[in-house]
Amino acid sequence: MSLLKVTNLTKSFGGVSAIRDLSFTIEAGTIHSIIGPNGAGKTTLFNLITGVYTPSSGSVRFNDREVGGVEPHKLAELGMNRTFQNLQIFHNMSAVENVMVGAHLHLQKGLLHSMLRLPSLARSERETREQCWELMDFVGLAQYRHTEASAMSYGALKRLEIARALAAKPKLLLLDEPAAGLNDTETREVDEVIKRIAAQGITVVLVEHDMKMVMGISDHILVLDYGAKLAEGTPAEIRSNPDVIAAYLGTVG
Amino acid sequence: MLLEIQGLESHYGRVKALKGVDVAVKPGELVALVGANGAGKTTLLRALSGVQSISAGSIRFDGHDITRLPAHKRVQLGIAQVPEGRQVFGPMSVEDNLLMGTYRRRGAKPADDMERMYDTFPILKTKRKQAAGLLSGGQQQMLAMARALMSNPRLLLLDEPSMGLAPLLVGEIFNAVERLKAQGMTILLVEQNAFQALGIADRGYVMETGDITMADDAQVLLGDERVKAAYLGL
Amino acid sequence: ADPVKIGAFLSVTGPASFLGEPEKKTLEMYVDRLNKQGGVQGRKIELTVYDDGGAPDKAATFAKRLIQSDNVDILIGGTTTGTSMAAIKIADPAGVPFISLAGGIDIVDPVKKWVFKTPHTDRMAAEKVFSDMKKRGLTKVALISENAGFGKSGHDQSLLVAPQYGIEIVADEVYSPKDPDVTAQLTKIKNTAGVQAIFNFGFGQGPAIVTKNYKQLGITQPLYQSHGVASKDFIRLAGDASEGVRLPAAGLVIASQLAATDPQKPVVTAFKSEYEAAFKTEVSTFAGHAYDGLQIALAAILRAGSSDKAKVRDEIEKTSGYVGTGGIVSMSATDHMGLNLSAFHMVEISKGDWKMVD
Amino acid sequence: MTSMLPPALQRHRGLIVLAAVIAVLPLALRNDYHYDVVINAGLNAIVVVGLNLLIGYAGQISLGHAAFFGLGAYASAILTTTYGWPALGAMAAGIAVVGILAYVIARPILRLKGHYLAMATLGIGVIISIVLNTEAQVTGGPDGMSAAPFTVLGYTFATEQSWYWLVGGALLLTVWLSTNLIDSPIGRALRALHGAEIGARVVGIDTTRYKVLIFVISAMFASFAGSLFAHHTPTVTPSILGFIKSVEFVVMAVFGGMASVMGSVVGAVIMTLLPNALAAFEDFEPIILGGIMMGTMIFMPKGLVPTIAKLLRRKEAP
């Protein structure tokens, strides 16, 4: 059974369709990339899958359950999480607190419990902080353990979002251009991180323009153009697809 | 020298982000600046544009000391920037964003320039009445580039202009930069895509935690082992 | 000797500043003058004034401050009924004599041991107006009142006493203190069948706007105001529209028109000229309320021979035949105001000035 | 120095300092008026601590909180006098009613953002105040009404001293509960939805639920303080729940420091004492008060307590 199944999905803004009649599936345990020209609808697709937008029509099934239009926090509970192309950092908090917010789902949230600060809460807070520090180390942010988010550079914040998403222990992780703003060496580090995430059994959906990375780690690639599917297949198939080369890769790929 | 930076220091609160940076750019030169996340590249460009406070050092532009000059006067002198994170005027239309690029060019006829931008980035033309904030990330990046060019600057500061662009467009951006250089524009280019940046640059600087650690011809840097290991992923 | 301490809390700012400001000026001027003349019984008078801005809760705090912290011997003030009522809760239990300058009848009815007041009550204003209407054969009356302290309690009193004068209230509208326009309410009144007169209860700018809108709509039935507008400011603001408006007022504003035999005449004439000489603005009855309050207090202290609070209170209650700006005051254990309708005149505005009609 | 304290105490540094101040302050209070001002400051502080949970932490502004304070006050006044309820019962009823009311209005209006939310809360405050002003048979209208004395288990709080300890205790309780709340996953969720709402939703935070929750809690704090106020003040009048009063509460919160529980206390105390202290300047009072407000916010835009805390931290650091 596939983890995510998108069928005839359409989203229009005013008269313009950003996603049109799109169908595809994502198998559990794979790294699945989505590529396509700027404005092809990749981020919109992420927004539809994660509940930020409601589909105009069509269906999104996650774990065999219809989730089109379901609110993002419910999807997070079901095991979906993501990062953003336009960063969604909590600038009013420290780096590690940003990650701890990611762990929210798994923490005690009783009102009385919190207001009276029962001892179990204090303990769990301590533990969560430790775990989140480890996650920061994992994505290569060890040096930012005690930094405020507002004092971090763009590239560091991109990784912070990955750590935050991981803290939620997702089944499905959607990454929107995780390597943007990273140099080749840093990109390789993120590459490693993604592989290790996948190795833990988390299904990864990746939107990325860095073809070296995409071709290197993807099990499967979906190419979008003008909101519709242009091609689908293994990296090797995509790399040699003339339509993809014309619309997207050019000769650089 | 068109641009001469000496001993530049800058702080965020108590954190020193620039620790005495020296950089010089000759007229018509294309200079690349590479460095890891958090090295201080963005901070340097912000300081050059006058939107980041400077605690020591000096900046000379075309013979004037502009260290203390307010941002808008620097634009007037011909310094334009494509900032990190694009910084488009979200609620304003694409066209109005481009118009804002001509703000300091009184008497200019923006219409022609605008057509040129639309030729380079056709998607912007289709979207010209659309609010800039609704564009996709890559489309916004094109807009930021086009907007800066609308001011027809003498010195163009580019902070990761290829970020978020599709491979075809990355090529297009680098081509455009080369064209601008050929037309005589002076360019300071910050790029994570160090390989390509150094590939088209005359000279390059390497920045590490607020310091310039290497400065040389671009080709030399491309061949340098340390550069290869740290920035080119080789 | 220790000074005599008088504490005042007044609405020098806020919606009732129209009233509080002249009250404050009056108190300061006379205390100053008396001190130059040597004070009372050789003791200086120390006056402390706080501005409550018209807010009852602030008034209560200032009353507490005056009593507890400034240790005043007597309290004067409460420009409005609301601030006075709040302060009563402090002053009465604390056992400090308190002379209010506000109109609400609730201040002295039921009688509270330590509380007195100087202006005519809102009930008396209603009575005076209704008796004038009755005389003119106007029995169907539209009421329009300000939706706040004074207007509201005036409104309630009007409803209460109307039947005694055979008056029927056929329309009942309100407006907010700062409304820029009340033509909607007045149109409603205009369209109410049988209205013979209009009565407006309020102070500040509201009544002036009511009057102007009344003129604009070309309403022909006579317009009555309360003693809340007994200040030249009203005429100045309402302009021509105020011609023919009637209101009850104390003798002060019509000093020169009082009969030569009127015992109030010398008192009000003197006060009026002193006030106007000092401040270059025309006197209002509100200044008079403060003047009366101060005089009653000082007289009581003189008679008591000390500022002992209990003695002073007893002496205030014994005030008898004091000729003030509001009338001739004779208090008793059951009447802590001591005024009757006789000193309340019906005044009509004519050629931009007050004209006594009764 | 403070870093030597065990963590539990360190978390409550502010609370400990506050308790110490409350304990010794009576030495400086010379008469009932002084007590009165301090008691009012304490009551305001309770409202503002709650309001700051909403504004400072969750980033949702309310320009109508005086209405909740006022409703609590009127509930206590009406129930204890007209209906003869016991004080605590009336207080609980007031808190419950305000909580329910806040819950009902929270859902539709908390979808609004920024100034639109400010407008909506302001409107609700004004509407409630007009109702209380107009329905004079129940509320006494503009003249207001009084509550019965505050009697708990046969003990009547009659003296200012007894009120001082009562309000001091209530404030400490409020501060303690609020600090705990902030320092929990719930508090973090509130700050997160302030920082980036979509980001918060996507990692699993039901932002609507938390906004409603904190709106209701802060309204209930206000109602609680309002009930106490009703029993302490001679008369409850509509002026305590006007728009101006709501603005005052917000000013206190921002002045003391957004997202700072102790800031709220300090802000409330200063902004309550200041007008009293300036009363002697008569006509110059507004100029001085306005000047102080502007000056403080210009030079300490984060508010008093966070700015001073930052300065102290800088000194402490090696």
Added chain:
Amino acid sequence: MIESMIQFILAGLTSGAIYALVGLGFSIIYNASHVINFAQGEFIVIGGMSTVALLAAGVPLPLAIVLATLVTMLVGMALAKFAIQPAKDADVVALIIITIGASIFLRGVVQLVFGKDIHSLPAFSGETPLNLMGATLMPQSLWVMGISSALIVVIAWFFNATLAGKAMLATAYNALAARLMGVDTKWVLLSAFALSALLGAVGGIVVTPITFVSYESGIMLGLKGFSAAVLGGLGNGVGAVAGGLILGIVEALSAGYLSSAYKDAIAFIIILVVLVFRPNGLFGKKGIDRV
């Protein structure tokens, strides 16, 4: 009863035009800085009061109006320069508190300089009511409406058709980017305050013959103007005017047909209902945060 209906609407238009003028002032500063200037009401008071004082000092009305407007603009610019600009790192709430402080401060100054009396001005074209199908309207109301309409046209033109206007908007949307485009953002702030002070002063002068002016008039007018601006959609000139007129008309119709005691409450209920269905006001732009 069509006559009274017309009368109610005329009454509403009179109040509404006043609210609209104040609302426009809020919108301009909002457009340039996203600050809600709670001292906007004070601009009205300063404009009105200075005119009154100058008239009393023997200055002829037209000159008095010009001088009073200049005084108010100076005050507005001083406010921007000394109170708003220095607080550059402050977030919006802190700036709002500054403007609240400024309003208290200015109220104090006005009270000291001009006293606490309530003042009026002579109506510009007499006090003879105009008759309109049996309903009446003061000529001054036409002045208020006329001037509001003229100002809205000018303002709409400024923001939609001039680069300076667009630069002002751009500054509010993204001050950093505006500076990188060469916009002198300090100057923008200064001119926005000057402009909205001008609007306030003009408003104060034309409404004083109707509503009077005193040092405290600014509070209520400020509240109504803010409501008008939000109802219409912040930053939108047409919206502010529509919001003001709707507010005025709802108040008048409620007073006329429902209950004068609850007319203000009804107006706020309408605002709430509108906001529930249109969270950015009637004409406000939808938020455009993309992720």
